[in-house]
Amino acid sequence: MEKRDKINLYTTLGVFAAFVVYTIMIMFIDVQAIGPEGSKVGFAAINGLVHNTFGYNGTLDFVTDIIMYLAFLSILAWAVVGLVQLIKRKSLKKVDYRLYVLAIFAVITVVVYILFDHVLVINYRPIILDEGLEGSYPSTHCLLTLAFFGYSIVNLFVMKINKNLAKILSVVIGILCLLMPVLRLLAGVHWTTDIVGGVMLSIALVLAYNTLVNWKKK
Numbered sequence: 001m002e003k004r005d006k007i008n009l010y011t012t013l014g015v016f017a018a019f020v021v022y023t024i025m026i027m028f029i030d031v032q033a034i035g036p037e038g039s040k041v042g043f044a045a046i047n048g049l050v051h052n053t054f055g056y057n058g059t060l061d062f063v064t065d066i067i068m069y070l071a072f073l074s075i076l077a078w079a080v081v082g083l084v085q086l087i088k089r090k091s092l093k094k095v096d097y098r099l100y101v102l103a104i105f106a107v108i109t110v111v112v113y114i115l116f117d118h119v120l121v122i123n124y125r126p127i128i129l130d131e132g133l134e135g136s137y138p139s140t141h142c143l144l145t146l147a148f149f150g151y152s153i154v155n156l157f158v159m160k161i162n163k164n165l166a167k168i169l170s171v172v173i174g175i176l177c178l179l180m181p182v183l184r185l186l187a188g189v190h191w192t193t194d195i196v197g198g199v200m201l202s203i204a205l206v207l208a209y210n211t212l213v214n215w216k217k218k
Contacts, residue, residue, distance in 0.1 A: 008211040015204040022200060026122060026137065026193050039124040039133055047191040051126045060187035067176050067183075068141050071148035074173070075106050078155060098158060098213045102151055105209045109147045112201070113140055126191055139190045142198030145180045149173045150206030158213055 025042065032044035041047055082099040086092065116122070122137035153173055156166040181195050190198075 005211070005215050008207070008214065012204060012207040012211050015200065015207055019197065019200045019204055022197060023122065023137075026197070035124055035126055035133075036128045037133060041123040041126075041191055041193075043191075043193050047126070047193055050185070050192045051188060054186055054188050056127050056188040057186060060183050061189055064141050064145075064180060064183050064187055067180055068145045070176065071145040074152040075102070075148050078102055078152065096159060098155060101209065101213055102155065105151060105205065106148065109144060109205055112205075113143055123191065123194070125189060127189060129189070136190050137194045137197050138201050139181075139184055139194045139198035141184050142181050142195055143202050146177050146199060146202035147205045149177050150202060151209050154206065154210045154213060 027042055029042050030044045031040050031042045032048075033040045034044050034048045035041050078099055082095050082103075085095045085099070089095065116138060117135040117140060121135040123135075124133040125136040128134075153170050155161075156170055181199050184190055185192060185195050
C-alpha cells in the first residue's frame with residue numbers, strides 16, 4: 001500500500017469514527033424536550049439558541065430543495081455518460097468501472113438516509129411542516145447534496161474530462177456545496193447539530209469514494 005493510499009484510508013476511517021462519536025454525543029449530552037410535541041434533542045442550549053435566532057424561512061427552504069435536485073441531476077449525468085459508453089463500446093465490461101462504483105455509492109448514500117430518517121431516528125425537526133414529526137438527523141439535504149456533488153467532483157478529475165471544464169464545474173459545484181449547509185441553517189428546518197452531522201457523514205462518504213477509485217486506478 002502506497003503512502004497516499006494509507007493517508008486516504010486513515011483519513012476516511014478517522015472521519016467516519018468522528019461522525020460516530022459525534023452522533024453518540026448528541027444522543028446523551030444536554031438532551032432536552034425543546035422540539036415540537038415535546039420531542040427531545042441533544043445539545044439543546046446551542047440548538048435552541050440558533051433556531052430561535054433564525055426561525056423558519058420558506059424561501060431558503062425552497063432554494064435548498066433546488067440545490068439538492070441539482071445534485072441528483074449530477075448523478076443522472078454520470079448515468080448518461082455510462083449509457084453512452086455502453087452504446088459505443090457495446091459491452092458492460094468496457095464501461096468505466098468508476099461509474100459502477102459511483103452507482104454503488106449513490107445507492108449506499110440513499111440507504112443511509114433512509115435508515116437515519118425512518119429507522120435510527122436520533123431526533124426530529126425543530127418545526128412541523130406537512131407530515132407531523134420528521135426525522136432530522138443528519139440533515140438529508142446536506143448529506144445527499146454534498147455526497148452526490150462530492151462524488152461528481154472526484155469523477156471530474158479521475159476520468160478523462162477536459163481539464164478546464166472540470167475546473168469550472170468543480171468551482172460551481174464547490175460553491176453550491178458551501179451554500180447548502182449555510183442556507184439550510186438559515187432556513188430553520190434543522191437543528192444546527194443535524195447540519196453538522198450531515199456535512200460530516202457526506203465528507204466521510206466522499207473520502208471513501210475517492211480512496212476507492214484512486215486506489216483501484218493503480
